[in-house]
Amino acid sequence: MKIAIAGFGALGSRLGVKLQKAGHEVTGIDGWPAHIAAINTNGLTVVHDDLPPKKYFVPVVTPKEVTGEFELIILLTKTPQLDRMLTDIAPIITKKTQLLVLSNGLGNIEVIEKHVARDQILAGVTLWTSSLVKPGEIHTTGTGSIKLQAIGHADAVSVAAALNQAGLNVEITQDVLTAIWHKAGINSVLNPLSVLLNANIAEFGTAGNGMDLALQILDEIQKVGATQGVKVNITDIMNDLTDLLKPENAGNHYPSMYQDIQNGKRTEIDFLNGFFAKIGRQEHIDTPFNALVTALVHAKEDIERVKLAKKQETFEI
Numbered sequence: 496m497k498i499a500i501a502g503f504g505a506l507g508s509r510l511g512v513k514l515q516k517a518g519h520e521v522t523g524i525d526g527w528p529a530h531i532a533a534i535n536t537n538g539l540t541v542v543h544d545d546l547p548p549k550k551y552f553v554p555v556v557t558p559k560e561v562t563g564e565f566e567l568i569i570l571l572t573k574t575p576q577l578d579r580m581l582t583d584i585a586p587i588i589t590k591k592t593q594l595l596v597l598s599n600g601l602g603n604i605e606v607i608e609k610h611v612a613r614d615q616i617l618a619g620v621t622l623w624t625s626s627l628v629k630p631g632e633i634h635t636t637g638t639g640s641i642k643l644q645a646i647g648h649a650d651a652v653s654v655a656a657a658l659n660q661a662g663l664n665v666e667i668t669q670d671v672l673t674a675i676w677h678k679a680g681i682n683s684v685l686n687p688l689s690v691l692l693n694a695n696i697a698e699f700g701t702a703g704n705g706m707d708l709a710l711q712i713l714d715e716i717q718k719v720g721a722t723q724g725v726k727v728n729i730t731d732i733m734n735d736l737t738d739l740l741k742p743e744n745a746g747n748h749y750p751s752m753y754q755d756i757q758n759g760k761r762t763e764i765d766f767l768n769g770f771f772a773k774i775g776r777q778e779h780i781d782t783p784f785n786a787l788v789t790a791l792v793h794a795k796e797d798i799e800r801v802k803l804a805k806k807q808e809t810f811e812i
């Protein structure tokens with residue numbers, strides 16, 4: 496299948512390599528010039544756990560440069576960048592193109608609906624992980640899975656089959672909205688707490704009160720979900736959290752929000768805990784934990800951005 500991955504960052508790169516290895520024709524689309532240049536010149540370096548680095552040659556272009564027709568575009572930008580990416584790649588989206596969004600957070604489907612017909616959209620969630628450690632180099636660990644559903648009449652079966660050829664462990668769900676809230680519950684625990692506690696997923700699991708904190712956050716999300724007609728199953732989320740702590744799954748992974756903070760970038764917090772706190776305010780549901788976590792992550796974003804800017808100034812001197 497001819498596949499483009501829009502948002503060829505940490506996770507886009509990992510999935511891109513797996514899809515290319517399975518025989519698909521893959522093109523990466525990304526806006527970070529240094530990353531594009533590194534991959535196109537020297538290949539993408541992938542370091543899996545303690546294994547020797549491997550190089551893969553997947554062509555990467557900017558959103559404004561990309562040309563050609565793709566049967567499938569996998570959207571893997573950070574949530575705040577999705578709208579901009581879709582605007583920039585509009586020339587390559589035909590009526591036959593299917594778009595699958597796997598980014599974390601709430602509200603992605605509504606953004607895509609502004610750009611293409613419902614029948615072209617598939618939405619999903621993924622437990623694959625990856626870290627972009629420097630331009631052109633990702634570090635990977637463990638394994639993962641994907642759940643997806645067609646929003647209208649897109650061809651979920653052929654998309655799932657193409658992804659499964661690459662061993663991506665895809666399951667078609669009939670209730671992707673619940674899956675998205677479920678995943679957002681997982682992210683609303685692991686992502687901000689990794690930032691605030693400076694811990695990877697396994698290290699978070701060693702905190703004596705870690706799971707109590709998780710329960711407080713999830714209890715609020717469950718109450719907010721009920722106001723929106725979404726059933727959030729806390730037991731199922733806690734089971735998934737416990738599985739993710741294992742090194743063979745994602746224990747050694749620093750969540751994507753942790754990586755954003757390290758890179759001095761704004762995070763997806765407003766599409767996770769911040770989203771639940773906002774709906775909670777509208778629906779008169781108290782969400783003190785989610786509101787506090789959101790405020791603390793925003794504070795951390797500011798602190799790290801100032802620190803990084805100072806470091807860069809020092810380099811210039």
Ligand SMILES: NC(=O)C1=CN([C@@H]2O[C@H](COP(=O)(O)OP(=O)(O)OC[C@H]3O[C@@H](n4cnc5c(N)ncnc54)[C@H](OP(=O)(O)O)[C@@H]3O)[C@@H](O)[C@H]2O)C=CC1
Binds near residue numbers: 525750
């Ligand atoms: N990483 C993971 O393990 C997982 C991620 N996800 C989700 O997948 C989506 C994509 O995440 P992920 O791949 O981690 O995101 P990345 O930050 O690695 O990549 C997203 C985009 O950010 C830009 N970018 C990345 N690093 C830098 C940098 N240092 N300086 C400038 N620009 C940079 C890139 O281009 P551009 O300049 O165009 O912005 C890239 O397209 C998110 O919604 C995330 O929550 C879901 C599961 C696991």
Ligand SMILES: CC(C)(CO)C(=O)C(=O)O
Binds near residue numbers: 681752
């Ligand atoms: C792997 C996981 C679930 C960790 O929180 C994730 O989605 C991320 O890193 O953003």
